[in-house]
Amino acid sequence: MFRPLHACALPTARLVSQRVCLPGALAAPHARFISGIPGQPPLNHIDPSKLKITRTASPKEMPSLETLKFGRNFTDHMLTVEWSLENGWEAPEIKPYGPLQLAPSAMVFHYAQCLFEGLKAYRNKAGKITLFRPELNMARMNRSAERIALPTFDGDALLECMKQLIKLEKNWIPQLDGYSLYIRPVLIGTQESIGISPPNRAMLCVILSPVGPYYPDGFKPVALHGTTEFIRAAPGGTGAYKIGANYAQGLHPQKWAAQLGYVQNLWLSGPEHYLTEVGTMNLFVAFRQPDGTIELVTPPLDGMILPGVTRDSVLSLARSHASGSISIDGLQSKLVVNERAVTMPEVREAVQAGRLIEMFGSGTAAIVSPIDKIGYMGQDIIIPVESDGMGPVSRPLWKELVGRQTGVIPSDWSYVVEDPSVKA
Numbered sequence: 413m414f415r416p417l418h419a420c421a422l423p424t425a426r427l428v429s430q431r432v433c434l435p436g437a438l439a440a441p442h443a444r445f446i447s448g449i450p451g452q453p454p455l456n457h458i459d460p461s462k463l464k465i466t467r468t469a470s471p472k473e474m475p476s477l478e479t480l481k482f483g484r485n486f487t488d489h490m491l492t493v494e495w496s497l498e499n500g501w502e503a504p505e506i507k508p509y510g511p512l513q514l515a516p517s518a519m520v521f522h523y524a525q526c527l528f529e530g531l532k533a534y535r536n537k538a539g540k541i542t543l544f545r546p547e548l549n550m551a552r553m554n555r556s557a558e559r560i561a562l563p564t565f566d567g568d569a570l571l572e573c574m575k576q577l578i579k580l581e582k583n584w585i586p587q588l589d590g591y592s593l594y595i596r597p598v599l600i601g602t603q604e605s606i607g608i609s610p611p612n613r614a615m616l617c618v619i620l621s622p623v624g625p626y627y628p629d630g631f632k633p634v635a636l637h638g639t640t641e642f643i644r645a646a647p648g649g650t651g652a653y654k655i656g657a658n659y660a661q662g663l664h665p666q667k668w669a670a671q672l673g674y675v676q677n678l679w680l681s682g683p684e685h686y687l688t689e690v691g692t693m694n695l696f697v698a699f700r701q702p703d704g705t706i707e708l709v710t711p712p713l714d715g716m717i718l719p720g721v722t723r724d725s726v727l728s729l730a731r732s733h734a735s736g737s738i739s740i741d742g743l744q745s746k747l748v749v750n751e752r753a754v755t756m757p758e759v760r761e762a763v764q765a766g767r768l769i770e771m772f773g774s775g776t777a778a779i780v781s782p783i784d785k786i787g788y789m790g791q792d793i794i795i796p797v798e799s800d801g802m803g804p805v806s807r808p809l810w811k812e813l814v815g816r817q818t819g820v821i822p823s824d825w826s827y828v829v830e831d832p833s834v835k836a
């Protein structure tokens with residue numbers, strides 16, 4: 413069963429009465445926002461047919477794959493699209509990767525009018541290049557834009573321009589297992605003003621970075637600090653959007669967790685200590701029920717949770733397996749999948765009773781990230797992991813997911829950028 417990304421969870425008791433979950437707004441009817449001025453004729457959309465390409469005169473060397481560090485190397489070109497309130501989106505441009513020229517008064521430097529996305533391009537041995545569910549990233553990017561009053565855009569049109577950029581840079585996509593090209597779109601407010609308002613100038617930019625496996629030497633489970641002294645998100649806040657400000661404020665807590673000997677923050681919410689996310693990943697917990705059924709749980713999209721593409725894909729695959737519509741090798745068939753609230757006391761009790769099977773994070777960068785320990789209220793709670801660093805739920809789901817991301821398992825989640833076996 414396929415559940416749309418913006419399927420909105422029902423209100424849970426822990427939320428304040430003002431709902432943070434607005435299905436209408438989440439559905440992002442883009443066209444409504446392309447015109448900056450209500451009642452005025454619609455402004456220019458992003459127009460891929462106007463794409464202007466300027467090639468670099470000095471192409472870089474591909475870095476050595478063995479020493480590739482995540483997000484440190486960038487390809488030769490980038491895509492930029494400028495926006496103004498008067499004209500809408502200008503003609504998109506692909507040009508050599510390099511510094512941007514921005515005034516120090518550009519709003520982004522003062523008020524964090526900045527959002528981003530993250531997705532990957534894969535190239536198989538036959539040279540076929542694919543993306544994984546990129547339309548979900550485009551929809552999420554528009555929701556983020558709307559939330560911080562940056563301009564929205566036609567996601568299909570941006571995707572078309574990104575396709576051109578990726579084709580131009582295809583030799584930067586390593587064809588080795590576990591490698592891919594990380595795609596980073598970013599949108600910023602560029603109006604020169606230190607008055608706080610929605611900007612009348614903005615810029616969208618897409619850069620590309622070749623990346624290797626997140627865990628080159630096999631899965632390495634992480635120890636989390638159950639964080640009660642800081643929060644990542646609150647009801648009605650911006651936690652459900654991929655905006656820069658969410659990440660700046662998480663860095664000090666991350667340093668704090670590191671000082672205590674943990675790798676990441678487990679973000680807890682409210683006096684009940686509801687689990688929300690881990691670092692910058694979504695979170696899954698697997699419990700064993702008395703009859704042996706596995707319950708796979710992730711917190712509901714209540715406005716504090718980033719609606720991850722990986723989260724949605726894990727849920728969808730697990731539900732399809734549970735319903736019998738697909739069969740995932742190695743995954744127990746007595747499985748129920750729930751989006752529901754989980755508290756730390758529930759996790760602690762389940763560990764004590766031997767009913768906690770495993771816990772893992774999910775996200776585009778690492779795909780799945782197993783957890784082996786949570787420091788909570790001065791005590792370490794040990795989470796089971798098997799000898800390969802994974803567990804009986806994460807292992808088969810990870811294999812299935814990677815198969816679909818790389819196109820080894822055919823699926824309609826795969827978006828083709830270029831297929832040399834198909835003659836035009």
Ligand SMILES: *Cc1c(COP(=O)(O)O)cnc(C)c1O
Pocket residue numbers: 530654689691692693694718719720721722723774775776777
């Ligand atoms: C990006 C992100 C995720 C994961 O989203 P994916 O689409 O699966 O990569 C989860 N939580 C936070 C806070 C994020 O920024």
